[in-house]
Amino acid sequence: MSTEQNDPKIDAHSGTETTGHDWDGIEELNTPMPRWWLWTFYACIAYAIGYAILMPSIPFLNSHFKGVLGHSDRAAVIEAVDQMKTERAVFGERLVGASLAEIQNDPELFTFAMAAGKSAFGDNCATCHGSGGQGFKGYPNLNDDVWLWGGSFEAIEHTLHVGIRATHEDTQMSLMQAYGRDGLLSRDEIKDLTQYVLNLSGQDADQAAVSRASELFQAQCSSCHGTAGKGDRTQGAPNLTDNEWLYGGTPEIIQETLINGRQGVMPNWNERLSEDTITALAVYVHALGGGEATTASETVGGN
DSSP, rough: OHHHHHHHOTTTTTTOBBEEEEEEEEEEOOOOOOOHHHHHHHHHHHEEEEEEHHHOOOOSSSSSSOOTTTOOOOHHHHHHHHHHHHHHHHHHHHHHHOHHHHHHOOHHHHHHHHHHHHHHHHHHHHHOOOOOOOBBBTTOOOOSSSSSSBBHHHEEEHHHHHOSSSSSSOOOOBOOOOOOTTTSSSSHHHHHHHHHHHHHHHHOOOHHHHHHHHHHHHHHHHHHOOOOEEEEEEBBBBBBSOOOOSSSSSSSHHHHOOOOOOOOOOOOOOOOHHHHHHHHHHHHHHHTTTOBBBHHHHHHHHO
């Protein structure tokens, strides 16, 4: 082998040594890596070695190297959760038994109640009532001012406690009879009642049928919905004159309701949520848009 063959070849244009690779006259330059890149690379290696020594890193067969510092993400999370619970407990104790006015007059407590209520609503209520409380067919809209069992802070909190047709011994009960399915009314009577309810809500209706159903409505429906059909919150009976519907106000849906009845259910949350969480939920739902003022009887005697 000659000395000339061992000599590095220098590219005439750039002055850089070549690798000796040549493709159709195009030669590959042996350009060294930039110095800044090399130092960054060495720094990364040093950091990785240091991190592996200080922190949990190397896996073993049944465990792993714990690291010189003994750090644990699981322990850090548990500590953070415990700290959060301690901080929340301070506000939670202040929420229990507080009236809406007391909560609203304390900006810090009200802010906490709204945040806690929104979080609890998303976890427990949004599935039925929607993430914004807009409701769905059969699940009340919590943003409007239409309430079956009352829209004051106390009424909302009570409903959260005992539920509707739930397992609580004091749960709120209402019963919409299945007039058709159970044979309580004939098909013609149900058709006439459908026209009567349409008329109550201001929709077009067969006035002859409305006249025939007048006495029937008083006999079968007025005990819950009132003689004028304006509903009764003590029984959870809807107002039939406002044209606001839980299941729908078309002739077909009203007739379906009369035939098969309606018995929606809401759980009693007192067995699943803490007292302060229920209060926070009541504050949040009350603030969604349709919250009503507390009445004198609710202030004095509760609900």
